[in-house]
Amino acid sequence: xxxxxxxxxxxxxxxxxxxxxxxxxxxxxxxxxxxxxxxxxxxxxxxxxxxxxxxxxxxxxxxxxxxxxxxxxxxxxxxxxxxxxxxxxxxxxxxxxxxxxxxxxxxxxxxxxxxxxxxxxxxxxxxxxxxxxxxxxxxxxxxxxxxxxxxxxxxxxxxxxxxxxxxxxxxxxxxxxxxxxxxxxxx
Amino acid sequence: xxxxxxxxxxxxxxxxxxxxxxxxxxxxxxxxxxxxxxxxxxxxxxxxxxxxxxxxxxxxxxxxxxxxxxxxxxxxxxxxxxxxxxxxxxxxxxxxxxxxxxxxxxxxxxxxxxxxxxxxxxxxxxxxxxxxxxxxxxxxxxxxxxxxxxxxxxxxxxxxxxxxxxxxxxxxxxxxxxxxxxxxxxx
Amino acid sequence: xxxxxxxxxxxxxxxxxxxxxxxxxxxxxxxxxxxxxxxxxxxxxxxxxxxxxxxxxxxxxxxxxxxxxxxxxxxxxxxxxxxxxxxxxxxxxxxxxxxxxxxxxxxxxxxxxxxxxxxxxxxxxxxxxxxxxxxxxxxxxxxxxxxxxxxxxxxxxxxxxxxxxxxxxxxxxxxxxxxxxxxxxxx
Numbered sequence: 001x002x003x004x005x006x007x008x009x010x011x012x013x014x015x016x017x018x019x020x021x022x023x024x025x026x027x028x029x030x031x032x033x034x035x036x037x038x039x040x041x042x043x044x045x046x047x048x049x050x051x052x053x054x055x056x057x058x059x060x061x062x063x064x065x066x067x068x069x070x071x072x073x074x075x076x077x078x079x080x081x082x083x084x085x086x087x088x089x090x091x092x093x094x095x096x097x098x099x100x101x102x103x104x105x106x107x108x109x110x111x112x113x114x115x116x117x118x119x120x121x122x123x124x125x126x127x128x129x130x131x132x133x134x135x136x137x138x139x140x141x142x143x144x145x146x147x148x149x150x151x152x153x154x155x156x157x158x159x160x161x162x163x164x165x166x167x168x169x170x171x172x173x174x175x176x177x178x179x180x181x182x183x184x185x186x187x
Numbered sequence: 188x189x190x191x192x193x194x195x196x197x198x199x200x201x202x203x204x205x206x207x208x209x210x211x212x213x214x215x216x217x218x219x220x221x222x223x224x225x226x227x228x229x230x231x232x233x234x235x236x237x238x239x240x241x242x243x244x245x246x247x248x249x250x251x252x253x254x255x256x257x258x259x260x261x262x263x264x265x266x267x268x269x270x271x272x273x274x275x276x277x278x279x280x281x282x283x284x285x286x287x288x289x290x291x292x293x294x295x296x297x298x299x300x301x302x303x304x305x306x307x308x309x310x311x312x313x314x315x316x317x318x319x320x321x322x323x324x325x326x327x328x329x330x331x332x333x334x335x336x337x338x339x340x341x342x343x344x345x346x347x348x349x350x351x352x353x354x355x356x357x358x359x360x361x362x363x364x365x366x367x368x369x370x371x372x373x374x
Numbered sequence: 375x376x377x378x379x380x381x382x383x384x385x386x387x388x389x390x391x392x393x394x395x396x397x398x399x400x401x402x403x404x405x406x407x408x409x410x411x412x413x414x415x416x417x418x419x420x421x422x423x424x425x426x427x428x429x430x431x432x433x434x435x436x437x438x439x440x441x442x443x444x445x446x447x448x449x450x451x452x453x454x455x456x457x458x459x460x461x462x463x464x465x466x467x468x469x470x471x472x473x474x475x476x477x478x479x480x481x482x483x484x485x486x487x488x489x490x491x492x493x494x495x496x497x498x499x500x501x502x503x504x505x506x507x508x509x510x511x512x513x514x515x516x517x518x519x520x521x522x523x524x525x526x527x528x529x530x531x532x533x534x535x536x537x538x539x540x541x542x543x544x545x546x547x548x549x550x551x552x553x554x555x556x557x558x559x560x561x
């Protein structure tokens with residue numbers, strides 16, 4: 001990893017750390033992760049015109065929605081299936097080191113919140129295996145915690161917390177997340 | 188919490204306890220939860236006419252269904268996204284202390300069973316953080332157990348069992364669940 | 375279980391074991407499951423003509439798909455809800471000992487991969503309770519590992535790994551999976 005990339009990852013970490021409350025930080029000091037990983041992943045939603053580049057698609061919508069445009073009422077009821085590239089830095093065009101695969105759904109009418117069920121799937125020399133995630137993502141918050149509910153291969157039986165941060169978004173088509181994975185159970 | 192509310196919560200607990208089998212109770216005595224919480228949550232399904240009050244919406248349906256009426260064949264294949272208020276007592280109009288957010292799907296043609304993936308999201312002085320749930324809900328049974336698969340904030344790394352009980356329902360639009368959350372791993 | 379059935383289960387186990395890498399096997403020896411279970415389950419997707427026999431149905435599809443035929447682009451975006459019989463041997467017509475209930479979704483355009491969220495639900499003298507699963511299923515691989523994220527009843531608080539193997543498929547309507555469940559946390 002070049003020094004520029006290292007700086008980008010540190011930047012993501014710093015943003016996440018600086019936005020934690022003091023009380024939370026205090027508690028976390030006593031809970032040192034047994035493994036820590038920082039990645040970016042990139043989501044490009046299919047909008048009827050970007051079939052080639054899209055990495056995700058709306059597959060369910062409420063009665064007032066459709067499948068090529070996120071619905072009104074804060075996208076409430078839209079379900080999106082995704083196969084997003086995972087990269088070490090924030091560049092969409094960097095060589096992916098794995099795929100983020102699963103779904104998210106928007107679940108509030110008044111603001112943007114989501115619920116996520118997905119896996120990070122790795123098959124490289126660096127990492128083999130998968131990490132499974134689930135949890136609520138109130139995506140207007142700077143950082144959000146979801147659960148690592150299990151893992152396979154190199155991440156056999158993992159449990160922990162993943163802190164998500166929206167690193168960038170463009171319109172309602174592209175967004176990029178930074179993920180700080182902290183495992184507290186390692187086998 | 189006033190004495191009337193206390194009685195309602197106790198009533199929910201009593202119903203749940205009295206319907207456990209003796210064998211199950213015996214086993215459970217040896218497994219004392221490290222944390223226990225009892226809540227109600229309230230689901231009002233969008234039916235095309237109740238946009239203002241609805242807290243959930245059908246977003247997927249089988250080929251024989253639609254998105255404003257639960258489908259025939261025991262609603263098999265309907266997927267519902269929800270953002271339901273959580274209350275301390277069984278009154279829909281009590282001040283919510285959090286939100287139950289996620290989805291359920293009906294998964295049997297011959298009778299009513301569901302599969303749930305959701306979170307309790309809290310952001311009050313009493314509780315901050317989230318509890319993540321997944322599991323099968325054979326909802327014609329008086330009580331049903333699902334898994335607590337993780338938690339964040341005050342519920343960091345939680346695992347346990349949540350016992351669901353249908354406390355009330357009106358037609359196919361409103362239903363109210365009582366949830367008895369028992370955590371057996373607390374950090 | 376008759377000797378023919380025993381041979382079939384052993385056959386499934388042998389296939390799974392023989393396809394593990396030597397390195398993986400070595401690691402696994404140090405991690406002996408506290409409980410191990412092998413089952414088959416059977417999925418028959420509704421295609422508009424098999425309402426009587428179907429055990430599952432497409433409930434969501436991308437903009438380019440529909441609900442009676444798995445979509446193009448490797449079924450990307452199709453969501454299937456299922457209630458599949460679980461059997462001890464590979465015979466669809468054997469007496470089911472439980473039901474596999476939940477959903478899977480196809481999440482890659484270039485090849486067949488899925489994400490699963492489901493439960494095994496048992497209510498017999500042999501097993502009472504449920505096992506909850508989640509994880510990525512790259513179904514072109516001979517074997518795939520997903521996570522056991524929790525359990526109830528006889529499987530109270532279970533955690534572990536389930537190895538899936540496609541045992542047979544016919545067109546895009548019927549497929550049969552062999553599942554080797556290894557629990558590493560038993561209560």
